[in-house]
Structures are given as structure tokens and as C-alpha cells.
């Protein structure tokens with residue numbers, strides 16, 4: 001079978017690689033731009049809502065699928081882009097610490113929780129200590145996307161070309177495409193596709209920070225601190241609905257800068273601000289499905305790294321083998 005995958009972000013690349021692994025023919029269409037959701041993503045892979053200490057939807061499933069997927073792709077593509085990296089969760093009260101201890105034995109992700117400690121890690125302030133969570137990692141998203149695009153280019157199956165839904169029936173430049181899968185992130189066209197009405201853009205910003213301090217992992221202390229390979233770190237990301245322009249919001253940026261001054265004990269220098277839009281839904285679940293020869297995967301929100309591989313597998317297995325789609329995200333067509 002021959003597939004046209006439209007969109008070369010986290011969703012589209014996971015679909016294309018899944019199809020390839022099942023020996024299907026794939027043509028990947030993309031408009032690579034620096035500010036797509038995937039290219040600005042910080043790369044955190046985390047199956048738990050740390051603020052509330054509960055699992056994201058199907059967190060255990062998506063965690064095991066995604067870690068295996070990125071590690072397999074590293075071998076297949078010959079490029080390093082995935083790093084197992086724990087998260088230090090700072091507690092804001094003693095109650096949080098007690099809850100943490102209870103979860104070690106009661107939650108599926110308890111196997112990733114280490115016993116709490118009464119002091120925070122070096123570089124971070126905090127009077128109630130914290131704990132390490134190890135079922136997490138970091139994807140160098142740009143390195144991953146570049147490697148996948150390069151692979152499809154070498155195969156002669158990458159087209160830097162815009163393809164719209166209403167074009168596909170008459171599409172003749174690439175012959176014989178049986179199925180089209182749209183994974184276009186924020187470029188969903190709500191007017192033309194009532195099925196995608198639930199999608200919204202949510203804006204996110206983070207700071208790019210230089211620091212001489214070596215962080216032993218990621219940190220969650222109200223904001224996320226994500227160490228970079230170059231010795232610096234990212235701080236963010238913020239979350240805002242109903243904003244159309246990419247210009248960083250001064251009040252939110254100031255809050256991030258205040259965090260650096262008030263919560264860290266090491267010096268740091270802000271080097272830049274990065275902003276982008278997540279393709280999101282109100283209930284924070286993705287949407288997926290389609291009919292005949294047109295399929296969609298979108299709305300990955302702030303969990304694209306975690307969810308793209310497992311969702312892509314489910315959608316591809318549905319198209320090829322009629323496996324049922326996850327009912328919670330199945331879109332009505």
C-alpha cells in the first residue's frame with residue numbers, strides 16, 4: 001500500500017516510520033520551518049502530571065511505546081537523539097512529600113519514584129525537599145526530525161511541498177497514493193474540516209539560559225528546567241489560550257526571569273526567548289481517525305514526544321489491519 005503523510009513533525013514522522021517498519025511505501029510531505037510546534041519543543045518525555053502526581057491518559061502505554069520507539073529509531077537511523085533523564089520534583093509542602101511516599105507503592109509509575117529527600121538538589125532552593133522520578137527522558141527533537149527527514153530524502157520520498165485536503169483526490173505528482181494521513185499540527189483548517197473543530201492553538205514560551213552549573217537531570221519546581229547538551233538549560237514552558245501572535249508576553253517572561261532570581265542558588269544569564277504554538281484540544285486529549293482514504297492525527301498538546309509513537313501505531317494498525325482506534329480520541333467522521 002502507498003501512503004502520503006502530510007506533516008513532518010513529531011506526529012507525521014512517527015506515522016511515516018511506523019509505516020516504513022511495516023514495509024509500506026511512504027511519501028512524506030512537509031514544510032520545514034523553524035517555529036513549528038515540534039521544532040520549538042523542549043523535548044520532555046514524561047508520562048505523569050507532576051503538579052498533581054497522576055498519570056496522563058494511558059501514560060504507562062505511551063511511555064513504554066515511546067521510549068522503545070526512539071531507541072529503535074536511533075539504531076535504525078544511526079543518530080543519537082534520545083536520553084533517559086530523571087526529573088527532580090520539588091515539594092511545596094510536607095503533605096506533598098507524604099503523598100509521594102504513598103505513590104511509590106500504589107501507582108503504576110511508583111517504580112520510577114525514588115524515596116523523598118528532605119533537601120532540594122544543589123542549585124535549587126526549597127524548604128520541603130523533593131524526590132527523583134526516573135520514568136522520563138528527553139528527545140533532542142531537532143536532531144530526531146533532521147535524521148528522519150534526511151532518511152526520507154535519501155530514499156527519494158521527501159517532498160518539501162504544501163498539500164491540502166481538497167487537493168488529494170486530484171493529486172497526480174506522486175502516482176498511486178492509496179491513503180493520505182494529515183498530521184499538520186497547527187495548520188489544521190477548521191473551516192474546511194468540521195471534524196477538526198475541537199482543535200485550538202495554545203501558546204508556549206520558554207527562556208534559553210546559560211549557566212555554569214551542571215544539573216543532574218530535569219527539575220520541576222513550578223516551572224520546568226531542562227538541561228541542554230551545551231551546558232545551559234531551558235526554563236518554561238508557559239501556557240496561554242487565545243493568543244494569535246508569536247510575540248512573547250512580557251508579563252509571563254518576567255515571571256520566568258523572577259523564578260531564576262528567587263528559586264535558584266546559582267548564577268544564570270538569559271540568552272533568548274523561544275515561543276511557539278501547541279496544537280491542543282480542550283480536554284487535552286489528541287484527536288485521531290478518518291475514513292476511506294483520508295486520515296488525521298492532531299492535537300498532541302504538550303505531550304507530543306510521549307504520545308506520537310503510540311498514537312501512530314494505533315492509527316496505522318487501524319488503517320492496515322482494522323484494529324479499533326482508541327475510543328477516547330476517535331474522531332467522528
Ligand SMILES: Cc1cc2nc3c(=O)[nH]c(=O)nc-3n(C[C@H](O)[C@H](O)[C@H](O)COP(=O)(O)OP(=O)(O)OC[C@H]3O[C@@H](n4cnc5c(N)ncnc54)[C@H](O)[C@@H]3O)c2cc1C
Nearest residue numbers: 007009010011037038042043044163185187204276304305
Ligand atoms: C514552547 C513549546 C514547548 C513544548 N515542549 C514540549 C515538550 O517538552 N515535550 C512535548 O512532548 N511536547 C512539547 N511541546 C508540544 C509539541 O511541540 C507538540 O505536541 C508537537 O510538536 C505537535 O507535533 P505535530 O507533528 O502534531 O505538529 P507540528 O510540529 O506543527 O508539525 C506539523 C508539520 O506539518 C507541516 N505542514 C502543515 N501544513 C502542511 C501542509 N498543508 N502541507 C505540508 N506540510 C504541512 C508543518 O510545516 C509542520 O512541519 C511544546 C510546544 C511548545 C509550543
